[in-house]
Amino acid sequence: MSRSTVSRALRNSALISEATRERVWRVAQELGYVPNYVAQSLSLNRTNTIGMVITHSANPFIWQVIEGVELTAYELGFSLILSTARNDREREYAVMQSFQRRRVDGIIVSSSHMKTIYSRAQQSIEMPVILINEQVAHAAFRSVSIDDYEGARLAVQHLVNIGHQRIGYIACTDRPRSSEKRYRAYCDVLVESGLKPMPELRMRETTLQDFEIGFASAESVMQSGVTAAFCYNDRIAVGLQAGLRRLGVPVPDALSVVGFDDIDEAQYAIPALTTVRQPKLQMGRRAVEMLASILNEEKVENEILDCELVVRDSTKRLQH
Incomplete structure (x- = not known):
């Protein structure tokens, strides 16, 4: 093995295969090698x-x-x-x-x-x-x-697949790029399925935090007549579920809810939240x-x- 290969392996270069890096590091550790990061940084x-x-x-x-x-x-x-x-x-x-x-x-x-x-x-x-x-x-x-678009398609397609036809999207406006992509996916899946998007459910309030957006949306969501809601992220979804509990609305019996991110809170929400997992x-x-x-x-x-x-x-x- 050449000196340059060993040097690259010890610097964890992506040009060297993982197997070779592991072999070099194993031998280096057996020999008691400890990287001198100060010397490396100077050179x-x-x-x-x-x-x-x-x-x-x-x-x-x-x-x-x-x-x-x-x-x-x-x-x-x-x-x-x-x-x-x-x-x-x-x-x-x-x-x-x-x-x-x-x-x-x-x-x-x-x-x-x-x-x-x-x-x-x-x-x-x-x-x-x-x-x-x-x-x-x-x-x-x-x-x-x-891919915000494809991730959102997974969420909305799931709701369509389990029979929902009136599906709302609850978003926020301080993250416009990702929110617009997710909203576009929401619209595309519904149109492809012969259903109508419901833009009137998009939350335009920018002074609220995510949980508060979901909580504040509960009443208008139920008044809209939707049977399912896709939320921009899990915090909005958890807030929506809390708002629905306050109104005495059972999830998912009266309304199905899907989030996005799969934060730790999602699995402990009541009920546990269906969501799109990002590889964080x-x-x-x-x-x-x-x-x-x-x-x-x-x-x-x-x-x-x-x-x-x-x-x-x-x-x-x-x-x-």
Whole structure:
């Protein structure tokens, strides 16, 4: 085995097969080899540090993503600096600039605002940037995301398959890109099935948090006459179920509910929530791996990961 192959394997290069990397690391550990990250950082002009900025920490979706980032960063010899933008696009941009001043090797961004600041960021941020669940068409960034459209199709098709014809969509407006894709999938599945979308159920209130949006929607959902509701995310769905309980409306007997994300709360909701599972841990892992590949001057393409439908107790076949 050549010296360059061993060197790449010890740097966890994606150019080396996993089997070869494992073999090299096994021998290295038997010989008592411990990577000198300080020496590596000096020779490569790196800090072996990754900066990650998230929109806010209250979103349960993000914590499994962070877990994937942390695990893989540790495995590849990186330290992680985590910062919260508190849903403020200017703060988000300032955090990215701060990371650059600290000379981190790259930045991972999980944000709903990136599309509004990316033109400034791509002009001023001179290091690799990996976006999670945000696709921006620019060569300066790479992204790992899910297919919002196909994920939403899974949810709505499930409701159609179990006999529902009047299906509402409950969304929010502070995440317009993903919400529009999910709404388009909702409309397409219904039209393809000979059914009519119900845009009047789209929530336009932007001052409420996700759970509050669902909770506040319960009464209007029942007044609309729908038999099922597809919610933009699990927090809205859990809020809707809470609002329906307050009204004495049984789920799924009177209304079937589907969410999106499969956060931890989904399986413990009452009833347990049918939802679309995002590969959150895998997204975090791939973000770090992609960043490491870019730093190793390897070609990296954007990645779109698959979702899966998880059927639990909040949906049931409609009896006509």
